[in-house]
Amino acid sequence: MALLPSDRNDNMSSTRTTTTAILVGATCGVIGVVVGLAIPPILKRLTLAGVIRSSKNDKSSSSSEEEEGCKSTTTNGSDGTHSVRSGLKNDSSSSIRINQSKLNAFLSTILLKAATTTTTTTTTTTTGGDDDRKLEEKMELVASVLTYADSRGIPSHGSNRCDTYVNEIVAGLVNATADPLVEKESGCCAVINGNNGLGAVTSKLAMTKALQLSKMYGVAVVTCHSSNHYGAAGYWAKLALDQNMIGMSFTNTSPFAVPTRGKTRAVGTNPFCFFAPAVVTTTKVMDRIGQNVPIGWGVDENGNDCTDPKVICQRGGLYPLGGSELTAGYKGYGLGMFVEIICSVLSGTSHVGPDVQSWNISRDGPLHYGHCFIVIDPTRFVDGFEKRLGDYLTKMRNLPTTSDTSNDNDNDSNNSVLVAGDPEKQFENDAIKNGGIVLHKSVAITLKALAVRFNVDNIPPELQCLDENKSKASLYE
Numbered sequence: 001m002a003l004l005p006s007d008r009n010d011n012m013s014s015t016r017t018t019t020t021a022i023l024v025g026a027t028c029g030v031i032g033v034v035v036g037l038a039i040p041p042i043l044k045r046l047t048l049a050g051v052i053r054s055s056k057n058d059k060s061s062s063s064s065e066e067e068e069g070c071k072s073t074t075t076n077g078s079d080g081t082h083s084v085r086s087g088l089k090n091d092s093s094s095s096i097r098i099n100q101s102k103l104n105a106f107l108s109t110i111l112l113k114a115a116t117t118t119t120t121t122t123t124t125t126t127t128g129g130d131d132d133r134k135l136e137e138k139m140e141l142v143a144s145v146l147t148y149a150d151s152r153g154i155p156s157h158g159s160n161r162c163d164t165y166v167n168e169i170v171a172g173l174v175n176a177t178a179d180p181l182v183e184k185e186s187g188c189c190a191v192i193n194g195n196n197g198l199g200a201v202t203s204k205l206a207m208t209k210a211l212q213l214s215k216m217y218g219v220a221v222v223t224c225h226s227s228n229h230y231g232a233a234g235y236w237a238k239l240a241l242d243q244n245m246i247g248m249s250f251t252n253t254s255p256f257a258v259p260t261r262g263k264t265r266a267v268g269t270n271p272f273c274f275f276a277p278a279v280v281t282t283t284k285v286m287d288r289i290g291q292n293v294p295i296g297w298g299v300d301e302n303g304n305d306c307t308d309p310k311v312i313c314q315r316g317g318l319y320p321l322g323g324s325e326l327t328a329g330y331k332g333y334g335l336g337m338f339v340e341i342i343c344s345v346l347s348g349t350s351h352v353g354p355d356v357q358s359w360n361i362s363r364d365g366p367l368h369y370g371h372c373f374i375v376i377d378p379t380r381f382v383d384g385f386e387k388r389l390g391d392y393l394t395k396m397r398n399l400p401t402t403s404d405t406s407n408d409n410d411n412d413s414n415n416s417v418l419v420a421g422d423p424e425k426q427f428e429n430d431a432i433k434n435g436g437i438v439l440h441k442s443v444a445i446t447l448k449a450l451a452v453r454f455n456v457d458n459i460p461p462e463l464q465c466l467d468e469n470k471s472k473a474s475l476y477e
């Protein structure tokens with residue numbers, strides 16, 4: 001079975017989009033902090049629910065696939081959720097470990113094969129080495145965005161998306177060879193036309209432009225239109241961090257949340273990520289264990305509170321951050337609109353808010369996602385920003401804690417106050433220390449099935465013992 005979206009569980013895809021928002025990176029001896037608009041537990045839980053649902057409902061699945069799906073995700077609800085989220089779980093029955101660069105190479109080979117299979121039918125004449133190399137670079141970038149998420153313990157945005165990306169390319173919904181272009185530029189502002197190319201390729205150009213402009217002007221704002229799914233928001237903000245700049249990354253997504261007082265999906269999960277350089281070096285383990293979907297996460301088709309993730313995913317929708325009006329869900333709704341405005345209204349993209357199509361393969365043509373990237377050079381504002389931020393983070397982490405370790409679903413063996421990004425950093429360290437990132441087995445199986453489908457011959461040994469036939473049949477071959 002697969003964790004991967006089909007046109008039947010598009011909801012999962014949208015749901016996953018939310019996770020992106022909390023990420024932290026470390027480069028140049030600098031640690032970043034990220035503040036994100038995210039609802040990770042919903043993510044985990046609903047993603048899991050989507051998995052269960054899709055495997056049970058897939059009439060074309062054999063019963064063994066169904067069992068496989070249930071085994072890895074539902075044998076124990078909380079364990080299943082845990083392993084979906086947690087890269088730290090050393091459980092070889094539900095996960096494998098694989099070196100990140102090896103996985104990068106594998107994914108980019110799969111993507112490349114898919115793209116060339118697709119494009120050679122239309123452009124048989126392009127045999128130019130330059131074009132080939134350009135396409136290879138695009139696929140390497142996409143692969144690195146995916147494995148970055150895996151390495152940060154955000155499997156919802158990792159390799160499991162490879163299948164969707166491949167199917168979008170094969171279906172001609174995304175143009176893998178398209179090059180984005182800078183369409184407008186004045187002062188510290190620029191607009192990128194993604195030309196319906198890969199979201200990662202568009203975002204790379206946008207961040208490159210934003211970094212260049214921010215060095216000249218101290219701040220830069222770059223929007224993108226006609227783009228596609230851009231992966232984990234943090235990947236892009238981290239590019240700024242790598243140059244000691246403050247990075248912000250925003251994207252709109254297909255609608256999945258209902259507006260406060262509304263009952264139909266109209267607001268995307270619209271993640272954003274804020275990433276700033278700081279000089280502190282504290283990390284700690286945080287372990288999240290899922291239980292049930294509490295009230296306040298989603299609604300049914302009538303807009304009423306709902307605790308059944310399947311109903312939320314299939315017929316209802318997510319609450320904005322905060323839940324219902326009573327618990328200040330209008331704040332999350334406002335944040336969602338804020339992201340929508342700077343990503344789609346401001347960029348000039350043709351589909352805004354409720355008009356954005358579902359992220360599925362049976363959609364009608366391009367998605368027209370919009371993104372926005374903001375880069376700020378802190379040295380233009382204050383001396384010693386990194387030290388000041390580091391001191392602030394330390395102060396937060398050292399605040400007195402509650403003695404109640406069992407409220408919420410998140411457990412934390414150390415129980416100190418965290419700042420956003422601490423758990424992700426832990427996953428990254430674990431991957432470095434233990435020789436690779438953790439992939440959920442169902443994801444690995446699907447990758448293997450993709451490799452078999454596109455005749456990729458360098459399947460890493462870590463995947464060789466897996467049975468690709470246990471993967472959910474792809475609907476788009």
Ligand SMILES: *[C@@H]1O[C@H](CO)[C@@H](O)[C@H](O)[C@H]1NC(C)=O
Pocket residue numbers: 075076077078
């Ligand atoms: C599975 O989870 C349930 C609660 O959801 C718990 O009662 C049960 O003990 C767990 N089973 C195992 C084997 O951990």
Ligand SMILES: *[C@@H]1O[C@H](CO)[C@@H](O)[C@H](O)[C@H]1NC(C)=O
Pocket residue numbers: 088089090434
């Ligand atoms: C996982 O297993 C490896 C060895 O296989 C070990 O070094 C590591 O400490 C384990 N990690 C955790 C979190 O238990």
Ligand SMILES: *[C@@H]1O[C@H](CO)[C@@H](O)[C@H](O)[C@H]1NC(C)=O
Pocket residue numbers: 175176177178179
């Ligand atoms: C995809 O992009 C390439 C390169 O820009 C272009 O030549 C081709 O026409 C595009 N394909 C479609 C279907 O737009």
Ligand SMILES: *[C@@H]1O[C@H](CO)[C@@H](O)[C@H](O)[C@H]1NC(C)=O
Pocket residue numbers: 007008010356357358359360361362363364
């Ligand atoms: C796929 O997306 C299109 C466009 O938003 C929508 O009309 C269609 O209902 C979706 N299909 C499924 C199965 O969700």
Ligand SMILES: *[C@@H]1O[C@H](CO)[C@@H](O)[C@H](O)[C@H]1NC(C)=O
Pocket residue numbers: 289405406411412413
């Ligand atoms: C949280 O962790 C503590 C210490 O490791 C453990 O005693 C406790 O049972 C855990 N709580 C939950 C809800 O898992």
Ligand SMILES: *[C@@H]1O[C@H](CO)[C@@H](O)[C@H](O)[C@H]1NC(C)=O
Pocket residue numbers: 282283284397414415416
């Ligand atoms: C808990 O974590 C904080 C911050 O990471 C650290 O300062 C503290 O020493 C840790 N406490 C224990 C008991 O490990």
Ligand SMILES: *[C@@H]1O[C@H](CO)[C@@H](O)[C@H](O)[C@H]1NC(C)=O
Pocket residue numbers: 099100101102431432433434435436
């Ligand atoms: C992964 O493999 C590359 C080269 O293949 C190596 O340089 C790197 O150290 C490996 N990473 C880990 C975490 O083992």
Ligand SMILES: *[C@@H]1O[C@H](CO)[C@@H](O)[C@H](O)[C@H]1NC(C)=O
Pocket residue numbers: 466467468469
């Ligand atoms: C998967 O199925 C194909 C076709 O039935 C078969 O050739 C292949 O050996 C199977 N793979 C495994 C690992 O069983």
